[in-house]
Amino acid sequence: MNQRLHVRGATLPGGSTADILIENGTITGLGRSLDSSGATSIDADGLIALPGLVDLHTHLREPGFEQSETVLTGSRAAAAGGFTAVHAMANTSPVADTAGVVEQVQALGRAAGYVTVRPVGAVTVGLAGERLAEIGAMARSRAQVRVFSDDGKCVWDALLMRRALEYVKTFDGVVAQHAQEPRLTLDAQMNEGALSSELGLAGWPAVAEEAIIARDVLIAEHVGARVHICHVSTAGAVDVVRWAKARGIAVTAEVTPHHLLLTEDLIRGYDARFKVNPPLRSDDDVRALRAGLADGTIDIVATDHAPHPLEAKEAEWSAAAFGMVGLESALSVVQASVVDSGELGWADVARVLSAAPAAIGRLDGYAQGIAVGAPANLTLYDASATRTFAPEHLSGKSINSPYFGRELPGRVVATIHEGRQTVIDGELVAAEEFADRGTHEVARG
């Protein structure tokens, strides 16, 4: 059942052109004149080959919110976007705060087969911010959880945050903090500034994010733990992270594609498709985030893919849900925001969307990128394509994308997960193709 694939003439992230030979789920050849007898040939002329993309931050909604997304539909959306591994946040129902839930999510991901699904464990029981969840049990479960987060809620209690940082060290884990001071963001609806004042929407001040990041990097320094900051969205937050890194603190940070491209001005018509947590910010913030990503202050891009049913968005602004789907559009938005502007090259994209998030999540097989001996996780991307983004470009269950009607560059042509094609010619491979998934396992540490 293992495929032998021969990718011909791909442009590697560094700019060189090569053929890639894939056998038994592993890259076995890279270069010219490879022995490709009997292999399925994939023409990659003019396409960029990126290592399989890794998303440290998605919401797959299962268990509990299957009307929005399931592990299967979210996996399909991920594959369509060029991802081969995604981390699924813990704010499900029940919350992923026990070994049982994370093992269930991981098993669902394995059954779906499109991508490697890595469950994120909750930091606190029920995300309530009161008692630590069974972090050890989750770390030592079959799911081998390494990323812990109450995402959607901030671990606001400083003492609890300290304990969490200290405790996860035991398991080589990391706490991914949703930095949002809850009192400063009471009823907050959008970025606080001139526009929130005009629109009469309660403001979400940048300081509410920055204060928590500043606190947490200092706690991390004090206890000698690593901390990851989810979806950095303000210029000030970039400065705080830059300062912390200069000081040698083990902090990593992520930015979402939408915070790299979209600004709060889109909110003027109160269209809830643009309602997201953290909120869309100003032009200055967007510029600082791009610069932070380019200079390495921000380590990774993560989608914060947050599906919601239609009715959660077809509502007055304050009643509508926070969140946007982002898996299918991520690479295009990254290209539009930082690649086409020259701030990032494709090697940087490979780093921020594959190697670096895998390293933070302790996910094996992504450190080398596209190299002989590495697991065959690969994305072929046509950067010269353009498309007017539309619901038909989405593969998940929900359509709360902020990009409809917007011209976006690039298109994922093929995705290869552990040596098997999940996307061929831009189309998802049918789920039945993975029915025998249980018999095919790639050894993983």
Added chain:
Amino acid sequence: MTARTVLQSSDITRALTRISHEILESNHGGSDLVILGIPTRGAVLAERIASILDSIEPGSGQVGTLDVTMYRDDLGRNPTRTPRPTRIPSGGIDGKTVVLVDDVLYSGRTIRAALDALGDLGRPRAVRLAVLVDRGHRELPIRADFVGKNLPSSAAERVNVRVREVDGEEHVSIETPSPSEGQAR
């Protein structure tokens, strides 16, 4: 489009003078007369009639304006009309003879609206109608009591009344569409 002048300024003045005399005659004098012009040009003509009346019989020229915008039956079929002020002389209209003045009498719908508007303002003893031009094509059972000029026209034609106070020039003309324009419409 070809335009043909049918009344010069002097013709208009003559017509208004004649109408004024006819009003006085039919009213048996100038007492209890209220002249109400329908904006825009009807209001101008009403002012002129009132001043002629006043010169013939001092004190007889009580004049005002009656806006009928809010009483029209074609609201919603046209771009929004901006209403104009209605000004009723201080004595009101109860028990008076009201002479409505308009520039052109055509379908009669404006006058229908004016009669409704009057009804909300009070109860005149009688209502008369004076128009500078009657061009026919009535859609309602309404006729004018005092007419400056009967001007049989076809529905395709346009009757333009121009008065100095509003338009800076003064005449009445008929525009006839040329055959090609007629097609285009």
Added chain:
Amino acid sequence: MRHLLSTRDLTRDDAIGILDVAEDMADVASRSVPKLPTLRGRTVVNLFFEDSTRTRISFEAAAKRLSADVINFAAKGSSVSKGESLKDTAQTLAAMGVDAVVMRHPASGAPNVLASSDWVDAGVINAGDGTHEHPTQALLDAFTIRRRLHGDASRGKDLDGTSVTIVGDILHSRVARSNVWLLATLGARVHLVAPGTLMPVAIDGWPATTGHDLDEAIDAAPDVVMMLRIQAERMQDAFFPNAREYSRQWGLDDERLARLGAGSIVMHPGPMNRGLEISANAADSPRSTVREQVANGVSVRMAVLYLLLASDREALLK
């Protein structure tokens, strides 16, 4: 005019046009039959997701004086409490066939959402949305100021050079927002006075000056002082310590009233907290326009309904 959502959308000519039509509407009120047949056969729904008897009856009176049929839909405590969404409610109304929706909603922007949706193609009039805008209140305030300044000669006039000081909870006030845009558009000089906690952030772009000191603002002899209602729950949320301190610093008391210039007027959108933001003497003084504001509200809302409904909607929709 397709909808009235915000006074920001109005040009000076638009605004003066509405106020002039309102003058005609005010004349109607003084006639023996204070009613016009203009909107006969049209249906106006008062869709109120938040209680406001005053605003609702003002719109109701306005619609009825124009002979429109009026449906009052108090969504609070009816369908909405059963989980019915704005969309469901709007589609219900659309199925009934309404021509205009007068909407009051606790969420900022809810009328914008309704107007830009395809749930209902009626015109939408914002009757107050959250802490965003309350355009007809601002129009009636402007109308009241213009009448006090120009009397019967108000038609066609703007508010060039008129100084208006708005005092109180600017942060949460939809009345203040709508007034800032409208009064500035009409040429007035607007000054905002509030404690730092109740002043919106980053408003240097607003066409208004700001300050924290009411006494200083009164010494500048404004033509108009507009006091905003202060809500008791703001104290719990630490916007200011207590009523006594607020009243002492930002209330229009008798002493400040006495220092106002001879021709200046005192406004309040109501309902008033006598003794808190405004003293009883200030509220009842001849300077106070509070009762005129109520009467003018009907005229202004008639004008808005007329301009929204008495035009060719088919053409507007194209």
